[in-house]
Amino acid sequence: MLNKHESVPLYVQLQNIIRDDIICGKYKEGEIIPSETEMMKTYDVTRTTIRKAIANLVDEALLIKLHGKGTMVCLREMKQNIWNFSGFTDYARKKNEIPVSQVLNKEIISLNNGQFMKLIRLRGTRRETHTKWLTLDTSYVPLALFPGIDQYDFSEQSLYNIMNQNYNIYPQHATLGIHPILGDKRTKQLFGYEGDIPLIMAEGSVHGEDGTEVEKVEVIYGPNAEFKVVTHI
Amino acid sequence: MLNKHESVPLYVQLQNIIRDDIICGKYKEGEIIPSETEMMKTYDVTRTTIRKAIANLVDEALLIKLHGKGTMVCLREMKQNIWNFSGFTDYARKKNEIPVSQVLNKEIISLNNGQFMKLIRLRGTRRETHTKWLTLDTSYVPLALFPGIDQYDFSEQSLYNIMNQNYNIYPQHATLGIHPILGDKRTKQLFGYEGDIPLIMAEGSVHGEDGTEVEKVEVIYGPNAEFKVVTHI
């Protein structure tokens, strides 16, 4: 139920309830959820509040509205950029695999504007004993923002988890350029393929909630990785 | 001014007015636009209508809201997928260039589920007498939805403009897979380069407002094209 005295807006509370109902399977894929009028009675709020909650879930790609019919559960493939860890985790979970990370290199380097941790990781998914490597990530993290971050074990925890939990900084959006490259000796060896095949590289910056740059990153996608985008026109 | 008797919703009319004011420079980058209260008086509509129009422009990455301060013009680099025409036009305009399109092939073909127009276009930008080709687009457009669309001249008008103006269908979002490929003889000739270099290809579907697939598309980016993405984490 909704709590009108809490500081969390009613539409956010409602949004969470509906989202949970979708995820736990109370409302199933392709099903029409209760109408706005019905929810008005159930949750004792006005239609404006219901509609705001639903609109956000439509944006989250969980619901789709059908004029005259109702609102349907529709788990569309999201902006599925498997380059980041949250996407990574989802991707693995869908396939019933475990996300894994191997640290190839970790060092402190000086760039023109300060000290950075340079971290190179091979990332992929594991199913039973078989590991499939998907991306080769090189990150540059400013020590000024994250003092001592080089002490952590990045094969156990994701970089973003550590930023969240230990520094209270939340990576929020990324600006990436996407380039095609030819694989080299290193990518052949790491991803385990032969011949000259083209790969995709994404490079750019990751920003926190206030716009600060929290990471410079370069991701090379191996031949097994998929790269999908959903975009507005 | 707004026309309350037109079938176009007031918030869409208002949205177009504000967007035009931004594009033509009446409201400049970094400037605060008139407040919601002020617009209520100016356009004689309620705040709900104003807010809906503004919310959509925030989604379009033209405005940003600052609680307590106002709503600012903020032409963020969009999910800048220069693969589509609107992005294309913006891209060209920024660089003071003219978007150009050359139709390489146009034919009617039958696929398993009906007849399609297959359209191959080379697209790029022109500055004075020099043309820079950026992408090679192959589109499949269902004739069931767009009867007679093959009669138009696609070197003069964009495909999406024709869909809008003549069929009242608005391409709204795209689902794309992104793959690296090796260029071949054809891409070398068209984009004018030599040697074996990797390119980016995006392929997928474009959907209308109601989710119908309005186009299957494959875009090959030439060596001159940039591909940028802004994504949430």
Add this chain to the structure above:
DNA sequence: GAGTGGTCTAGACCACTCC
């Protein structure tokens, strides 16, 4: 304290879908 956007109420009339 004045002005801004954020949330919410309580209605109204409409276009659309389904029967």
Add this chain to the structure above:
DNA sequence: GAGTGGTCTAGACCACTCC
């Protein structure tokens, strides 16, 4: 005709920014 979501009105109170 009954039910659905789409648009819109006319208010209220709030948190936030700026002075």
